[in-house]
Amino acid sequence: MANAQASELKGQTALVTGATGGIGRAICHSLASLGCNIIIHYLSSTAEAEQLQADLRNQYGVDAYTLQADLGDYDDVRHLHSYCAASHQPTILINNAGANGGHSGTTSISEVPIEDFEKTWRINCGSAYLLTQLCMPFMEEQGFGRVIFISSVAGFTGGVVGPHYASSKSALHGLIHWLAGAYAKKGITVNGVAPALIEQTKMLPGSNEELAKKIPLGRLGMPEEVANTVKWMVTTPYVTNKVVGVDGGMFPQ
Template sequence: MSLKGKLALITGCSGGIGAATALALARQGCSIAVHYNSAKDKAQSLSKSLQEISSDVRVDIFQADLSDYDGVRQLYNQVVQTMGHPDILFNNAGALIKTIGRMGNMQDVSIEEFEKTWKLNAGSSYLLTQLCLPHMVEQKYGRVIFNSSVAAGTGGVIGPHYASSKSALHGLLHWIASRHSKDGVTCNAVAPALIADTAMMSNPTDEMRKMIPVGRLGVPDEIASVVELLVTNAYMTNKIIVADGGWTASAF
């Protein structure tokens, strides 16, 4: 399926997985709306790389703080005004907020930190999807992908606030996929384990590496290839694709 003429909005696009996905989709002719929060230099560098792929690929960068719902609305409005309505939405932005580990105490994550984690990891994705869906439904084409985590099915290594914020995305995608499959809109998620060259895994421990059966962390390109599959395959919807180096035995 050709992506020429399509527009993808990728949140957290200046990070490892976001940037790798942007490059993968652009190689298929897709135009990219690059979102970033604070890493302006990385966003500008990525934009230059994307523009070098093809003159047919339109690229622009957009700054927004997605921990604020007004920032989400601002991002959507600026993308539509500048580039048009997104055909593809990759809800990739997220944060750990706080790490307590597998053996930490739940009492060490305050309700305020819990809510902050959920607002950024789940709430902003909900709102941005809500804003993008009407046009996708109207044109009978749309791709919505969430960046979840293996933590949603295993508890992970960060903490209960993070794991639960990611599992919330699964219920959301199941509802959207069931509701809008007939409208030509697919909705899926990729659930990575520990991925190198990302802000979340900037300093992985040997214990973390030992948890992965293949004996290493994943790399952003390996996650980007899954997103590319979910964008180009119109028959795949309502799925969570786990890319975790063999940590889990099957999908969850």
């Protein structure tokens, strides 16, 4: 990471969805360490969002704001963006929020009703699409932007959560490839990170000990390891159109 490139990020505003989970929180700290102001999106964890806001302000001296929205509701997504557009337009968008529709470790497609499939897709892919669509014009005006989608190794392999989750994450990969090609000459890079079995997340389908046996490295990943990959993508303008697995060697890319 070149210092000159990192210094250019100071004062930029980053919107991180699902920011109160382990990965989202680590990403907020990583970007704030670069001098970015942070918009902390959350669904229901008000106390955690306010604590994160205080931590970012105190530790890094950046501005931090909290915004509640249900990403299962497209009107909420529009309201979230409207608030940002009024005072804190992001040039860095981290589409991190995700859901499993209440199903994990699914072994039969019949276990996931179409309603749960559609709700999972809406949160994991549809709202990320809409929020990107709404944020992109300002990035174009600035001639600078970073869009990163937090996917999952399930988007490569099918994973262990279920068909609803895997298909919503793999859909992000196609979206990344299209967006990256369309906006590369406009100063906007678009990438994805595909983690697997990361500690301190809410969707782990089993105990840490049992899950660690599935990983070649023999341990779960840490949120900071995902955040470091995001930081690399944000600070390296020559990297675009990539989906990078952070999975302890589960999937050979």
